[in-house]
Amino acid sequence: MEYSFSKSTEALTSSVVREILKLTQGSRVLSLAGGLPAADSFPIQEMREAFNRAFDLGATALQYGLTDGYLPLREWVAERMKAKYMNVGVDNMLLTTGSQQAVDLLSRVYLDEGDVVLVENPTYLAAIQLFQFKGIRVIPVDADEEGMNLEDLSRKIAQYKPKMAYVIPTFANPTGKVWSMERRQGLLQQCKENNILILEDDPYGEIQFDGEAPYRSIFSLDEHPKNSSVVYTSTFSKIVAPGLRTGWALGDERVIQMMIKAKQAVDLQSSTIDQIALHQLLSNFDLVSHIDKIRASYKERMEWMNELLTRQQWEGVTWQKPRGGMFLWMTLPEHFVSADLLKIAVEEGVAFVPGEAFYAADTKKNTMRLNYTLLNREDTELAITRLGAALEKYSKVTV
Amino acid sequence: MEYSFSKSTEALTSSVVREILKLTQGSRVLSLAGGLPAADSFPIQEMREAFNRAFDLGATALQYGLTDGYLPLREWVAERMKAKYMNVGVDNMLLTTGSQQAVDLLSRVYLDEGDVVLVENPTYLAAIQLFQFKGIRVIPVDADEEGMNLEDLSRKIAQYKPKMAYVIPTFANPTGKVWSMERRQGLLQQCKENNILILEDDPYGEIQFDGEAPYRSIFSLDEHPKNSSVVYTSTFSKIVAPGLRTGWALGDERVIQMMIKAKQAVDLQSSTIDQIALHQLLSNFDLVSHIDKIRASYKERMEWMNELLTRQQWEGVTWQKPRGGMFLWMTLPEHFVSADLLKIAVEEGVAFVPGEAFYAADTKKNTMRLNYTLLNREDTELAITRLGAALEKYSKVTV
Numbered sequence: 001m002e003y004s005f006s007k008s009t010e011a012l013t014s015s016v017v018r019e020i021l022k023l024t025q026g027s028r029v030l031s032l033a034g035g036l037p038a039a040d041s042f043p044i045q046e047m048r049e050a051f052n053r054a055f056d057l058g059a060t061a062l063q064y065g066l067t068d069g070y071l072p073l074r075e076w077v078a079e080r081m082k083a084k085y086m087n088v089g090v091d092n093m094l095l096t097t098g099s100q101q102a103v104d105l106l107s108r109v110y111l112d113e114g115d116v117v118l119v120e121n122p123t124y125l126a127a128i129q130l131f132q133f134k135g136i137r138v139i140p141v142d143a144d145e146e147g148m149n150l151e152d153l154s155r156k157i158a159q160y161k162p163k164m165a166y167v168i169p170t171f172a173n174p175t176g177k178v179w180s181m182e183r184r185q186g187l188l189q190q191c192k193e194n195n196i197l198i199l200e201d202d203p204y205g206e207i208q209f210d211g212e213a214p215y216r217s218i219f220s221l222d223e224h225p226k227n228s229s230v231v232y233t234s235t236f237s238k239i240v241a242p243g244l245r246t247g248w249a250l251g252d253e254r255v256i257q258m259m260i261k262a263k264q265a266v267d268l269q270s271s272t273i274d275q276i277a278l279h280q281l282l283s284n285f286d287l288v289s290h291i292d293k294i295r296a297s298y299k300e301r302m303e304w305m306n307e308l309l310t311r312q313q314w315e316g317v318t319w320q321k322p323r324g325g326m327f328l329w330m331t332l333p334e335h336f337v338s339a340d341l342l343k344i345a346v347e348e349g350v351a352f353v354p355g356e357a358f359y360a361a362d363t364k365k366n367t368m369r370l371n372y373t374l375l376n377r378e379d380t381e382l383a384i385t386r387l388g389a390a391l392e393k394y395s396k397v398t399v
Numbered sequence: 400m401e402y403s404f405s406k407s408t409e410a411l412t413s414s415v416v417r418e419i420l421k422l423t424q425g426s427r428v429l430s431l432a433g434g435l436p437a438a439d440s441f442p443i444q445e446m447r448e449a450f451n452r453a454f455d456l457g458a459t460a461l462q463y464g465l466t467d468g469y470l471p472l473r474e475w476v477a478e479r480m481k482a483k484y485m486n487v488g489v490d491n492m493l494l495t496t497g498s499q500q501a502v503d504l505l506s507r508v509y510l511d512e513g514d515v516v517l518v519e520n521p522t523y524l525a526a527i528q529l530f531q532f533k534g535i536r537v538i539p540v541d542a543d544e545e546g547m548n549l550e551d552l553s554r555k556i557a558q559y560k561p562k563m564a565y566v567i568p569t570f571a572n573p574t575g576k577v578w579s580m581e582r583r584q585g586l587l588q589q590c591k592e593n594n595i596l597i598l599e600d601d602p603y604g605e606i607q608f609d610g611e612a613p614y615r616s617i618f619s620l621d622e623h624p625k626n627s628s629v630v631y632t633s634t635f636s637k638i639v640a641p642g643l644r645t646g647w648a649l650g651d652e653r654v655i656q657m658m659i660k661a662k663q664a665v666d667l668q669s670s671t672i673d674q675i676a677l678h679q680l681l682s683n684f685d686l687v688s689h690i691d692k693i694r695a696s697y698k699e700r701m702e703w704m705n706e707l708l709t710r711q712q713w714e715g716v717t718w719q720k721p722r723g724g725m726f727l728w729m730t731l732p733e734h735f736v737s738a739d740l741l742k743i744a745v746e747e748g749v750a751f752v753p754g755e756a757f758y759a760a761d762t763k764k765n766t767m768r769l770n771y772t773l774l775n776r777e778d779t780e781l782a783i784t785r786l787g788a789a790l791e792k793y794s795k796v797t798v
Contacts, residue, residue: 001591001594001596001651003509003596003653004562005509005657006507006508006510006511006514008511009661012657012664013660034463036462037462039457044460047461048454051450055450058438062441062642063641063642064641065642097670101666104665108407108532109405110402110404110405115405129663130664133661195400195401242461242462242463243461243462243671244461245666245667245670254402258408258411265411267496267500268497268499268525268644270496270644271643271673272643273450274673
């Protein structure tokens with residue numbers, strides 16, 4: 001048998017992060033690579049009890065359910081979204097296998113091969129991969145600390161006639177950046193004027209370190225849910241646990257209904273029991289306090305990494321201290337190639353994600369992403385020490 | 400905002416079955432429509448204990464895992480497959496969100512828009528939908544009680560140059576049919592000669608009523624796993640519970656690796672906790688006895704429905720008594736339209752799936768699919784009585 005794969009598989013590169021994750025599983029390599037929540041952030045005992053209560057419901061917990069998702073959980077999410085100025089009902093929502101699936105479903109029902117999606121440069125690598133896998137053109141828009149450059153956005157809209165813009169405006173992956181209100185409104189306005197759908201990916205919005213009010217989602221700034229120019233997606237992965245693979249998408253009912261039909265075709269529905277157990281958890285759980293604990297814990301870890309990095313005084317190495325989320329984005333001296341550094345780093349016993357994976361174009365090879373949520377205090381210190389050793393070795397080779 | 404959906408969404412019809420399922424939820428309508436296992440077939444108590452043991456593993460149960468699936472569960476599946484003459488290792492396998500996702504992933508990595516897939520006529524409607532959603536041409540091959548007609552297969556291969564054949568050779572959905580060994584080997588041979596990949600969907604193979612040895616999968620008849628012309632998929636949905644959404648796909652490592660890469664892009668992975676709990680269940684559970692109980696129970700339900708239908712003596716109505724699986728396929732008199740009958744039937748308080756949804760072409764509108772696994776004895780009797788009343792009303796209208 002001679003296998004002959006589809007055209008799109010040519011663009012199907014394996015995720016660098018997942019490959020590194022596989023490489024480091026069970027080995028002595030300390031990983032700053034993944035986007036894994038801290039294991040001690042999971043409400044294990046409460047979750048166990050929630051699953052037990054789910055089983056009290058009998059066969060329903062193990063039977064097929066609706067493609068849209070478990071109704072009581074959708075109702076819970078709708079209530080929570082209202083507190084964030086997003087006035088949605090259950091018909092504006094579907095539950096997905098993580099927010100990753102929301103990106104897939106929307107791109108399947110909204111984009112054809114050759115269509116253009118605008119993204120920040122750099123942005124979430126799995127979104128780039130997914131768009132390219134579908135034969136969609138990914139066009140990066142220049143960005144600074146405040147978000148997308150609105151002039152470059154305007155140019156790119158005129159030049160490429162995009163059908164969608166994909167953004168992570170709050171604690172972006174990989175940069176940890178927060179978009180200013182001006183940029184949020186600027187993107188929304190330009191997209192509305194040009195009939196461009198915005199996909200707002202917000203997995204990290206709850207993980208905020210400073211004391212300010214939560215940042216407003218772009219979805220909440222638009223008219224909604226009817227005729228919204230935004231589809232919003234988020235997930236329980238970072239505030240409860242990723243192993244339950246439960247996310248949600250919000251939008252105009254017509255868009256959501258189309259995504260539900262697509263989900264029927266691709267996997268019928270996500271896990272019934274996980275959705276029921278999540279609802280059981282949330283009905284008997286102080287999620288707000290739980291998120292406060294995660295914030296405090298991650299802030300402490302971030303501060304610790306920031307302190308360790310500051311102490312190192314690596315020449316020409318810069319980063320912006322994150323205001324939330326799970327990642328610290330680092331820039332090495334201009335001629336450095338972080339992918340080469342990674343090889344030495346893995347030998348030294350530490351892994352990270354080379355920044356080049358996050359660029360759709362105009363790649364900056366001297367960048368890298370460090371996760372600070374997974375490792376404990378001691379391991380983080382050891383990891384940064386090892387990274388220092390790797391940098392020293394690398395510098396000697398490249399000079 | 401003017402939404403403009405992708406070309407493929409034009410082909411995106413909502414599943415008739417899922418729509419009927421939604422319609423009948425919580426109403427007095429007795430449903431013979433779905434493909435739902437009997438609620439009393441779920442090992443609820445054992446599953447509850449398995450989840451509790453999964454939580455004993457601590458944070459692992461709630462953390463991200465590998466895209467391929469939980470390794471101990473893959474090892475368990477590989478062992479079970481060996482007993483069915485399929486000598487596969489864990490690298491020939493990925494776990495999926497039900498076997499439906501295996502169909503999606505394979506079609507994404509193997510088929511381009513305009514490619515041709517051969518199917519039996521009729522066949523599983525969600526597979527037809529999925530292929531058409533991707534812009535793939537679905538070409539039906541004539542079939543009789545023994546499986547695909549090998550001469551028509553040969554003609555269709557010459558005419559359409561298909562890239563794949565999708566089949567359910569054991570207790571097919573919707574017909575309940577079992578392919579003969581000759582047809583299995585004939586399909587395999589013709590596909591090998593013409594470099595056509597076979598996707599063998601086997602969700603119902605374990606639900607066998609007669610005492611014979613299990614029917615051999617086409618995958619097991621081919622050289623495998625290396626260079627196999629077959630990708631085989633099955634699921635825990637019918638032998639444990641569908642709400643866990645756990646299926647698997649087997650094949651040549653190159654094909655499986657490509658499907659894993661696609662899965663990375665579409666949803667990263669399926670539920671961690673469900674896979675771990677399933678493994679915990681299977682490590683402490685007599686699955687063989689459990690399946691024997693399901694077989695006995697479903698056989699009894701099938702015999703009961705068969706008896707009720709025989710008693711009715713509806714004129715010109717025929718069916719083949721199923722040898723396994725979950726469905727009975729019924730043919731009405733030639734000029735009847737089962738979709739019209741359904742409207743009356745729902746008023747009478749019973750639902751089924753009109754056969755036309757299962758045809759890619761050459762639709763026979765006088766067919767319908769009845770499920771016999773969900774309802775208990777009393778409700779099945781009531782459902783068939785109501786169906787009789789509907790048929791009587793329908794006959795009066797159409798005469």
